[in-house]
Amino acid sequence: xxxxxxxxxxxxxxxxxxxxxxxxxxxxxxxxxxxxxxxxxxxxxxxxxxxxxxxxxxxxxxxxxxxxxxxxxxxxxxxxxxxxxxxxxxxxxxxxxxxxxxxxxxxxxxxxxxxxxxxxxxxxxxxxxxxxxxxxxxxxxxxxxxxxxxxxxxxxxxxxxxxxxxxxxxxxxxxxxxxxxxxxxxxxxxxxxxxxxxxxxxxxxxxxxxxxxxxxxxxxxxxxxxxxxxxxxxxxxxxxxxxxxxxxxxxx
Amino acid sequence: xxxxxxxxxxxxxxxxxxxxxxxxxxxxxxxxxxxxxxxxxxxxxxxxxxxxxxxxxxxxxxxxxxxxxxxxxxxxxxxxxxxxxxxxxxxxxxxxxxxxxxxxxxxxxxxxxxxxxxxxxxxxxxxxxxxxxxxxxxxxxxxxxxxxxxxxxxxxxxxxxxxxxxxxxxxxxxxxxxxxxxxxxxxxxxxxxxxxxxxxxxxxxxxxxxxxxxxxxxxxxxxxxxxxxxxxxxxxxxxxxxxxxxxxxxxx
Numbered sequence: 001x002x003x004x005x006x007x008x009x010x011x012x013x014x015x016x017x018x019x020x021x022x023x024x025x026x027x028x029x030x031x032x033x034x035x036x037x038x039x040x041x042x043x044x045x046x047x048x049x050x051x052x053x054x055x056x057x058x059x060x061x062x063x064x065x066x067x068x069x070x071x072x073x074x075x076x077x078x079x080x081x082x083x084x085x086x087x088x089x090x091x092x093x094x095x096x097x098x099x100x101x102x103x104x105x106x107x108x109x110x111x112x113x114x115x116x117x118x119x120x121x122x123x124x125x126x127x128x129x130x131x132x133x134x135x136x137x138x139x140x141x142x143x144x145x146x147x148x149x150x151x152x153x154x155x156x157x158x159x160x161x162x163x164x165x166x167x168x169x170x171x172x173x174x175x176x177x178x179x180x181x182x183x184x185x186x187x188x189x190x191x192x193x194x195x196x197x198x199x200x201x202x203x204x205x206x207x208x209x210x211x212x213x214x215x216x217x218x219x220x221x222x223x224x225x226x227x228x229x230x231x232x233x234x235x236x237x238x239x240x241x242x243x244x245x246x247x248x249x250x251x252x
Numbered sequence: 253x254x255x256x257x258x259x260x261x262x263x264x265x266x267x268x269x270x271x272x273x274x275x276x277x278x279x280x281x282x283x284x285x286x287x288x289x290x291x292x293x294x295x296x297x298x299x300x301x302x303x304x305x306x307x308x309x310x311x312x313x314x315x316x317x318x319x320x321x322x323x324x325x326x327x328x329x330x331x332x333x334x335x336x337x338x339x340x341x342x343x344x345x346x347x348x349x350x351x352x353x354x355x356x357x358x359x360x361x362x363x364x365x366x367x368x369x370x371x372x373x374x375x376x377x378x379x380x381x382x383x384x385x386x387x388x389x390x391x392x393x394x395x396x397x398x399x400x401x402x403x404x405x406x407x408x409x410x411x412x413x414x415x416x417x418x419x420x421x422x423x424x425x426x427x428x429x430x431x432x433x434x435x436x437x438x439x440x441x442x443x444x445x446x447x448x449x450x451x452x453x454x455x456x457x458x459x460x461x462x463x464x465x466x467x468x469x470x471x472x473x474x475x476x477x478x479x480x481x482x483x484x485x486x487x488x489x490x491x492x493x494x495x496x497x498x499x500x501x502x503x504x
Binding site: 029031124125126127128129172180182183185186222223224225227228229230234235236237239240248 | 270281283322376377378379380381432434437438471475476477478479480481482486487488489491492
């Protein structure tokens with residue numbers, strides 16, 4: 001193992017009974033987004049009832065979303081970062097009330113493949129969801145965002161033209177989830193992480209990174225809440241096409 | 253259309269805010285059951301927090317479960333029906349708080365294929381879940397139950413030896429759900445119905461029926477709550493095998 005990970009178990013379970021504990025909330029299944037349904041008109045005020053941490057996008061696929069400590073950030077296709085009000089609308093967001101069960105440390109520059117291996121070793125089973133938050137300094141981070149789109153253009157086509165951003169020696173946070181392969185119609189399978197720099201000037205959907213000195217928090221999520229949209233687009237769509245290949249291309 | 257269905261819209265939404273409204277709850281994903289994980293030790297006291305209507309099975313695959321108006325019935329492999337206490341354990345149950353949005357009527361003897369066509373016409377989109385309850389008189393009902401099993405014997409093998417029951421001129425209730433195809437790892441895709449006779453002496457997993465005079469209630473379910481088991485069996489299982497073929501055979 002390249003990484004010098006110290007396991008510092010520090011359970012901090014969510015004590016507030018009014019919040020769903022260790023639950024991943026999806027406001028729509030990701031297969032709808034993959035098909036090009038970019039308008040579901042779900043306000044972030046609704047999303048925030050279900051979490052303070054997560055990722056997603058905006059109506060018209062207008063950039064990448066990352067939510068940290070209850071604040072919603074938008075990374076648009078020109079690379080700028082905006083904070084977003086609760087009245088803004090989304091077709092896809094995935095959130096939880098973040099309460100990590102464990103913290104691990106990486107203390108030296110680590111190649112992306114080794115970082116992925118390190119993360120995967122922290123997940124005891126491939127059959128649960130996990131929230132993952134990585135805070136610290138990165139030698140490099142490569143992200144993409146997505147340009148605002150009309151509906152019905154499949155995500156895989158949009159992603160072919162994605163603007164890519166490369167940051168060097170940057171402090172910031174990766175936020176996201178691990179999803180079991182058999183839940184791929186609901187959420188992006190495997191690791192799915194978005195980045196926001198500490199100065200809140202850069203970010204996006206993670207393509208690659210080289211962490212140097214970071215703290216990795218992991219939360220086990222054994223409950224799933226999935227809302228199905230009631231829009232005409234969603235209700236009348238033919239989802240029989242297998243979108244796994246599209247999703248794999250669109251997320252990489 | 254063979255059936256003379258009168259649409260009698262009679263919305264009766266769940267007004268009790270403490271109950272999750274129009275939510276399908278699954279205590280584990282059905283792919284675990286298909287693989288032969290027949291012990292998850294989830295008590296029905298937990299299941300009843302999430303619904304008063306539904307279907308499922310029992311630990312060790314000990315028969316078919318149907319829940320009507322909050323009472324849990326077990327149809328064992330010898331065809332007998334028992335009511336079941338809340339301390340009994342289950343590896344798989346699927347429930348909701350039943351509050352139908354519409355009622356439709358069938359008033360003449362109807363072939364099974366026509367009955368399925370009638371039900372499918374009542375579901376406006378293939379991309380939602382629905383709870384379905386059919387009360388009335390049937391010219392015939394054919395069901396199966398499953399014999400108590402050790403763990404790890406795939407459901408498709410068990411189903412090859414299933415005892416089959418045929419009832420004639422029977423009054424009773426079908427209870428179950430429609431699941432979108434893209435959620436097949438979580439719940440049995442398409443229509444999945446269990447039967448209980450009005451005298452509570454017979455029942456099982458529906459294979460075929462010929463309704464004569466029945467009332468069909470439909471509830472739209474646009475929210476999904478899925479719990480993932482924390483058992484060693486579940487956490488360590490390799491779910492990469494495609495179980496769709498098995499599930500199709502096991503349910504028919």
